[in-house]
Amino acid sequence: MKYSIRTLILTIFLAFVGQFPATAGELFFGKDDEWVVFQGPILTKEIDGLLSQLDDKKPKLILLNSIGGTVSAAVRFAKYVREKEMNTWIAEGQTCASACALVFLAGIQRLGEGKLVVHQYLPPAEQGNEKIARDVAWISVQKIIGETITLLNSFGTPRFVFERIFTSPGLYQFTEAEMAELTTVTSLDEM
DSSP: OOOOHHHHHHHHHHHHHTTSOOSSOEEEEOTTSSEEEEESOBOHHHHHHHHHHHHHHOOSEEEEEBOOBOHHHHHHHHHHHHHTTOEEEEOTTOEEETTHHHHHHHOSSEEEOSEEEEOOOOOOOOOSSHHHHHHHHHHHHHHHHHHHHHHHHHTTOOHHHHHHHHHOSSOEEOOHHHHHHHOOOSSGGGO
16 A cells, blocks of 8 residues: 555654543644644534634644534534535544544545444433423434534535434444445545
């Protein structure tokens, strides 16, 4: 298998970055700012700062290694990736799970060599009056589902992705065949 110098540098960088688990989402920019690694959870309180950093550097490729996070923050992140026409990549040995899947699917070109994992949406933990909290939680979940469907439709996402998200009560890892259908390029050098 032939690798370009860019692929080699990115692979080495990912191996190094992957050794340090992140408690907050972090961006690691490549030397020329053409690419960036996003690692860690996607959190509402940090999304403005992350998007600001991306806006300053304007990378064209984002490598994802995230357990997910808050759906509302991931929706903003995904909209940004699509608006800026960024490409997305899950490298071999890396995982993009839960809300991170929205960001991956937002990529103009996508390379999925690692794991893409989704699950059903869960309502926030109940607080205070149980019935009121449950009703508010389900209204919130329905709103998130509606926003997610609208967002994924705008990306031209295949129907089977919706089926996996909304019917998987536990974690669902996409198969190699499904990843091949979601991947739009066959190598990093095509991006």
